[in-house]
Amino acid sequence: MQQQLRNYYEILGLSRDASGEEIKKTFRRLARQYHPDVNPGDKIAEEKFKDINEAYDILSDENKRADYDKLLFGKPKRRFERPRVGFNRNSNGSSSNSRQAFETWKIRDFSPGTTKTAKVVSPPLRRDVEARLTLPLEKAYRGGRERIRLEDGRSLEVDMPPGMMNGQKIRLKGQGINGGDLYLKITVARHPFFEIQGSDIYCQIPVTPSEAIVGGAVEVPTIDGLVKMIVPKGVRAGQRLRLANKGYPNGQGSRGDQLVEIQIVIPPEPSEQELELYKQLRQVEKFNPRRNSIA
Structure with missing residues (x-):
């Protein structure tokens, strides 16, 4: 087909x-x-x-x-070459080699002086094929049953193992052409929040200026759901915090970590009360980040 x-x-x-x-x-x-x-x-x-x-x-x-x-x-499509069928000797004893998949030759009937023509049909070629399957990160992580649609029109249900990696191949025995195997090449789709780095998962988390200065617990999304993470007092923008064993399975029975990069975000529309407090803080703060850059 x-x-x-x-x-x-x-x-x-x-x-x-x-x-x-x-x-x-x-x-x-x-x-x-x-x-x-x-x-x-x-x-x-x-x-x-x-x-x-x-x-x-x-x-x-x-x-x-x-x-x-x-x-x-x-681009001209490559023609499919039919398998060659060859015979060493024909019925009259001379050498011959067939150049086609379907060959005819003479065989003698039991009746004297008669011949019949028979057709030799080469068995269909068994061939392995490869197909691509793109999965969301969460589906690749959890695994489970997935319905796939092949380009030849077939639809299959496959039990996907958990912890699949980008580029991994899954073999489906007998689902290729003429009894060959089908190899599914897995592509893990890009996630809008998480990024896979080996067996670690990287993400960025925004915090307010007060959270960065005072510290405290903030909620962080992980591939398993929300968890609470302690932001240390005085955390810096760009600093990375580590959530142990919250990364991606490494195929050896353990998991990597989740790396959380801190982003300090200023509120876009602070309330009047917040502005007043920031003004009071401005009056008493002694920190000057430009001190070393002033000649």
């Missing part, structure tokens, strides 16, 4: 001549729109999210995109 090539430009709503920056901006916009966290329980949005990530994985890589464009926009 001939597989129909998916048009990744149509999936992202882009033209063939879209620049790398246009592809990146469009992907980010669509990923936020269709992310499972934004559309809980919406299967259509979930499928759209997978398609968007699959398209971005190809179009964001110059080499992959060049190969894909050749296939999509007119």
Whole structure:
């Protein structure tokens, strides 16, 4: 069965001549729109999210995109060579080699002076195939049953193991062509908040100026849910705090850590009471961050 090539430009709503920056901006916009966290329980949005990530994985890589464009926009497709069937001797004793998958030769009937023609059919070729599957980070972490759609039109349900990594391959025995195997190559979709760094998970957390100065407990999202983290007194912008064993599974029975980078954020519209308190603080504070830069 001939597989129909998916048009990744149509999936992202882009033209063939879209620049790398246009592809990146469009992907980010669509990923936020269709992310499972934004559309809980919406299967259509979930499928759209997978398609968007699959398209971005190809179009964001110059080499992959060049190969894909050749296939999509007119590169002659490589012809499938049928397996050759050869015979050392034919019925009259001379040597011959077949150059086709289907060969005919003469065989003698029991009746004198008669011959019959028989067709030799080569058995279908067993072939392994590879398919891509894009998963949200949470699904790759937890695993579970996932329905996949293949380009040849088949739909399969697969029990995905927990802790899948980007680039990992899963073998589905007998699901390839003519009894071959199907290899699913896993792509873990980019997450709007978390970033996987090896077996560690990195994120940024904003805190107010008062939280940074006084310290205290703040809520931090993790891949397992919200946890409380103690912000030390006098924490600096850009400082990284560590949540032990809250990272990604490393495949050896343990987990990495979650690295939380502090961002100090000024309130955009402080109330009158807050402004008054900041004014009072301004009158009594002795810290001058520009002291060393003044000549």
